[in-house]
Amino acid sequence: MTKEKSENTEIEILNAAKEIFQQKGMDGARMQEIADKAKINKALLHYYYRSKQLLFEAVFKNAFSLLAPQLNSVLNDDSDLFEKIRNFTNSYISFVIKHPYLPNFVIQELNKNPEFVLKLREQKNFPTIDTFKTQVNDAIKNGVIKPIEAEQLFINIISMNVFPFIGKPLLMALTNTDKKEYDRIVQKRKTEVATFIIDAIKI
Amino acid sequence: MTKEKSENTEIEILNAAKEIFQQKGMDGARMQEIADKAKINKALLHYYYRSKQLLFEAVFKNAFSLLAPQLNSVLNDDSDLFEKIRNFTNSYISFVIKHPYLPNFVIQELNKNPEFVLKLREQKNFPTIDTFKTQVNDAIKNGVIKPIEAEQLFINIISMNVFPFIGKPLLMALTNTDKKEYDRIVQKRKTEVATFIIDAIKI
DNA sequence: ATATGGTTTAACCATTCGGTTAACAAATGT
């Protein structure tokens, strides 16, 4: 069947491209290397995705579409605030362990190319902070947590969950830990980070 | 004077290289672009720094030597723990505003090339966590703060201070803020982050 | 003034890289 075969190669190209782009970035990636990893001729890359740029964008959008639901689980899920923080830290860390290069890739390319954000905004599931903001302000009004801007709290949550992966080599060196020990620390963070945050804001 | 002239160009090359490398990374940087920015012939780059790789390493070590004292101020300064946290968040954020690309550059290249850490470790002022660890454990023993691993606390401090800069484009999009508003939020963090951390750990 | 040393440049080189072409292969429709 033509369709199956062509769909297969198309997906295999995307998978190969994903690996290479996420490890080496747009500039460091080579079309030949992607072709090799996908076990096809280089010209096929251009047959399916006209240019390196378009192939990259396909990978990037795909990566972000995996990340978005994770972020949405903090922003637009309607569970209790503390519970939500606990769920997020736990599930996000599990997520990144499964996709180690992904958040760094997204953030890095977004830094090199801030106008990419515009393209992401168009996507349906792009997370917005509004629900979270209301929830935080309600919790403050009800005397459940200390006054804090929702944006600041959000940044704190994301920072403590995302940075340990992005800064892994640096943090390993600074804390003087090997891989095994660092992984143990990260695993422990699945619960510790939530506790830390809740302790910081609860009255 | 010969020496002055040659030292001048050598430094101007380093400055030009710093800008280009920090904005575009090792792979994205072009020797010609660096030469243009330094207003010299491309061959001069090779005259002073034999190869792109060596020029890059010079820039990288230089960048890290600026960053290290900042980190040391959390790790190896002997002021009171809470005071130290307050000083660090305040001074680190000021530092990054002066060198916006620097931390991202260091972290990014370290990710692409984790064995670079070995070269950094050799440098004299490379920060270690030992003093900080003792201080945290003492504070726990004295009932000043809740039990927490020094490494976890350290990672939290660094994360909340570093990530808002590294993740800026993403965080701006997620919190739906423009440059002006985001800068205001970051400025506010100079004091807010310390308060947040201290609230999380104090008894 | 002239030789000497480091400094700077224009021109050049080999290789790499993204992309194209033209021909071939395989599937599909009639």
Next chain:
DNA sequence: ACATTTGTTAACCGAATGGTTAAACCATAT
């Protein structure tokens, strides 16, 4: 059976890139 469309490849191309060379420049020492 045969024509048409779709998928795949080897070979090729031009531009860009890191690096080299040989000559010119210029300050200083003799």
